[in-house]
Amino acid sequence: MSATPLIPPAPRALGVAVPTPLRKLFDYRPCQPAPAGGWQPGLRVRVPLGRREVVGIVVECRDTSELDLASLKPVGACLDSEPLPADWLWLCHFTARYYQHALGDTLHQALPVLLRQGRPLEARTRERWQLTAAGRAADAASLGRARRQAELLELLRQHPRGIIGSVIGAQGFSRAQLTGLASKGLAECVDELLTASSARPGGGLLAEPALTLNREQATALAELHQGLERYHPCLLQGVTGSGKTEIYLQLIEAIVAQGRQALVLVPEIGLTPQTLSRFRRRFRAPVVALHSGLTDAERLDAWEAARAGRAPIVIGTRSAVFTPLARPGAIIVDEEHDGSFKQQDGLRYHARDLAIVRAHREGIPIVLGSATPSLESLVQARAGHYRHLRLTQRASHHGPARLELVDLRGRPRQGGLIPPVIDAIRNTLNDGGQVLVFINRRGFAPTLACHACGWLAECDRCDARMTLHRQPPQLTCHHCERQRALPEACPDCGSADLRPLGTGTERSEETLAALFPDVPVHRIDRDSTRRKDAFEQTLNEVRRGEPCLLVGTQMLAKGHHLPHVTLVVVVNADAGLYASDFRALEHSAQLLIQVAGRAGRAERPGRVMVQTLHPDDPHLRLLADSGFDALAKTLLEERRLAMLPPYRYLALLRLESAREADAIDLTGQAATALRDWLEERGLTVDCLGPVPAPMERRQNRYHVQLMLSAARRGPLHEACAFLVGWLERAPQARRGRWSLDIDPQTLS
Incomplete structure (x- = not known):
């Protein structure tokens, strides 16, 4: 006879985390009946907060309160019959504590939108109609x-x-x-879970056979298999096109075969x-996605299926790190170096770092994959904290294309391209290949200038120039999204001689369309892919293999398989090399290697031409x-000497105010108070x-910053x-806004 589960005694007060920036719990009296x-x-x-009702989460059950009970x-009302998963709660508590963020807002951000609004946490179903045995035998x-x-x-x-x-x-x-038909016994309705319906019919886990691994891949997979039952962090560093995804697939096959779940972050x-x-082509098991392109209902379905264990494979972007898993088996972070894993506003967490913390707590392996690992991950691997696995060969048997530095100095340009590069593009197209022209600037030109007096189109709300767009024709600030009509004449001197200064994706697209009128030109940036599925539809056209030109920003540089691209042209390699941020060179180098990796991924070798005004720059040459x-080794030594991450830990306090004096004064007072406190504590x-x-x-x-740096966390x-x-x-802090960024990835 089974024992009746013990119900804890009713508390007299509940500490509830509610979605506010206040770093405290709110006390409430339990309602009746109890869950x-x-x-x-x-x-x-559901609790009252001021004049409104909000959805909060019980954090503490106690018999006392600082207030009169x-x-x-x-x-x-209590909205759940059982609590949210304990591992999910722990991760949220850790996140709030580490990133110095309000627990209530952290819990709120980590929940799907519909759960924040009070929707029941239950699986959705749909009707599937099928014939009964009598229906299959019946004559119409x-x-x-x-x-x-x-x-x-x-x-x-x-x-x-069924249908x-x-x-x-x-x-x-x-x-x-x-x-x-149902009343005649010829048809019946079956309710099926939405996530279960995504499973493919047939026997066995695999819907298509795994690919044959080369020796490096097989060695890496064998190493990963040895750590399936414990926390086993591995840095999988493989050149672009080396088959990292196939290793992920075969590792996940082993995980799912054990009845466990895998979380993949992209x-x-x-x-x-x-x-x-x-x-989904590889596995018959349900594979669910979590990203911002889904509806709220779809996100809740995927989240609930992962929590219940019905979804053995979960793929998602940054926020998917908070997805609860019933039987966690492994976490994979693809392109682990990518800055998109860092949330840049509100709760400023880093999904890669939280994934590592989560894997450690749950005792499962984690794979960090990249062709250009972050310096933080390389240091951990070199110290022996991560297992460092390398893939140096491409699946296509061609080596990665070398960067050819092309000197821009003193040469005429068309749409940012010089004659030798245009000739190379023409030759590639004539050979039946495809060309990717990479320029990390949206719009037609970075700004509009007066040729008579030197006036530049600047934003009146930001310390930035406005970008010239032709589709539609306007000036746009990409920092505050302010838009202005194109001026007919210079507002300073009245001259009508206004000229675009520099090159953006629209200008390169226009130039290439004029130079090669018989070849399709596909532009891929945030402006051209706003329509749903536009990005994927364009890539599907490109993958058909006909000669074409792609003009794109870094959206094209990250992990996309473009088998027919044999030439990559980088219009301007200097844009990020000399920025004030100490990570600028690292990020620019990663971007260059990633975009170069789009060339020569199939039968034909690739070529990469990098236009630069500084071909003799020692870092670029290295x-x-x-x-x-080799560059990472040099950068790490420079960081060590300068006492910068990954050899130091940083936090960045950002303050802003409508008045410059208020921002400077508040930051100065905060800095003084902190220095006095540090001196007292030693x-x-x-x-x-x-x-x-x-x-x-x-x-x-007006924005002002205060940086904190220490040798220990x-x-x-x-x-x-x-x-x-x-x-x-501080009362004066109410006159502005502030945020604290732990482990900042950018100083802007």
């Missing part, structure tokens, strides 16, 4: 004058696995005709359809001659600033906690 399993942390509740407002003629029922009977007979109810309706059949939504397609590893934390942000004025607000986090507390108490 079936009793009050416990992780239950969603009788004065506590009661919980409006036996239905007599019920002609439409007879047609419906024949339609169902053509689909032995979804909405599809039947789209064929012109009514509900009455369906129920008519940096951007643009990679999700490609990855989903490949995974990257071109010796590759990313903590070694460097406090640098206040200094203006790289772009001081943005959206008519502990003192840095203590200092951050003091700073947060001081700002929350």
Whole structure:
């Protein structure tokens, strides 16, 4: 006889985390009746907050409160019969603590939108209609004058696995005709779970056989198999096109065969359809996605299926790191170096770092894959904390294309391209190849200039120039999205001689279309892919193999398989090399190697031409001659000498105000208070600033920064906690906005 589960005694107060920036819990009185399993942390509740009702999450159950128990407002309703997963709660608590963020807002951000709004956490179903045994044996003629029922009977007979109810309706059949067949015992309705319906029919886990691995791939996979039962962090560094995804697939096959789940993180939504397609072709098991392109209902379906264990494979972007798994087996972070894994506003977490923390707690392996690993991951691998696995051969048997540095100095340009590069493009197209022209600037030109007086089109709300667009014709600030009509004359001198300055994707597209009128030109940037599925449709056209030109930004540089591209042209390699941010060179080098990796991924070798005004730059030359590893070694030594990450830990306080003086004054007071506190405690934390942000004025607000640096995380986090507390108490802080960024990836 099974024992009755014990229900904990009813608490007198509940500490509830609500979606506010306040770093505290709110006390409420439990409502009646209590949930079936009793009050416990992780239950969603609807509670009053001011003049509105919000959905919060119970964090503590206690018998005391700092307030009078009788004065506590009661919980409006408990929304769950059982608490949210304990591992999910732990990850949210860790995230709030590490990134110095309010717990209520952290929990809120980590939930799907519909759960934040109070939707029940339950699986959605849909109707599938199929013939009964009697229906399969019946003759349509036996239905007599019920002609439409007879047609419906024949339609169902053509689909032995049944047809979804909405599809039947789209064929012109009514509900009455369906129920008519059901009343005669000829058809039946089965409710199926939406996620379960994505499984492919047939026996076995694989829908198509795995590919044969080369020796390097097989060695890497064998190493990964040895760590399936424990925390086993591995950095899988493979040149572009070396078959990292095939290793992921075969590792996941082993995980799912054990009845466990795998979580795969990709940096951007643009990679999700490609990855989903490949995974769904390989596996018969359900593969669900989590990204911003889904509807709220679709996101909730995927989240619930992962929590319940019905989805053995979960693929998602940054926020998918918070997806609960019933039986976690492995986490894979593809393109682990990518900056998209860092949230840049609100809760400023890094999904890669949280994935590592999560894998450690759950005792499962984690794979960090990249052709150009972050310097942080390389340091961990060299110290022996990560297993470093290398793939140096491409599946196509061609080596990665070398970077050819092409000197721009003193040469005429058309759309940013010089004659030798245009000739190379022409030769590639004549040979039946495809060409990718990479320029990391949207619009027609970076700005508009007056040739008579030198006036530049600048944003009146930001310290930035406005970008000239031709589709539609206008000036746009890409920092605040302010738009202005094109001026007919210079506002300073009245001259009509206004000229575009520099080159953007639109200008390159226009130039290439004029130079090669018989070849399709596909532009891929944020402006041209706003329509749903536009990006994937363009890539599908390119993959057909006909000669064409692609003009794109970094959207094209990340992991896309373009087998017919044999020439890559980088219009301007200098844009990010000399920025003030100490990570600029690392990120620019990664981007160059990634975009170069789009060339020569199939039978034909590739070529990469990099236009630059600084062909003798030692870092750029080292990257071109010796590759990313050699440059990374040099950068790491420079970082060590300069005491910068990954050899130091940083936090960045950003403050903004409508008045410049207020921003500077508040930051100065915060810095003084922090330095006094550090001296009292004897903590070694460097406090640098206040200094203006790289772009001081943005959206008519002034931005000032304070940087904290320390050799150890502990003192840095203590200092951050003091700073947060001081700002929350300081009355003058209410005149502006502030945010604290732990482990910032950019100083802008």
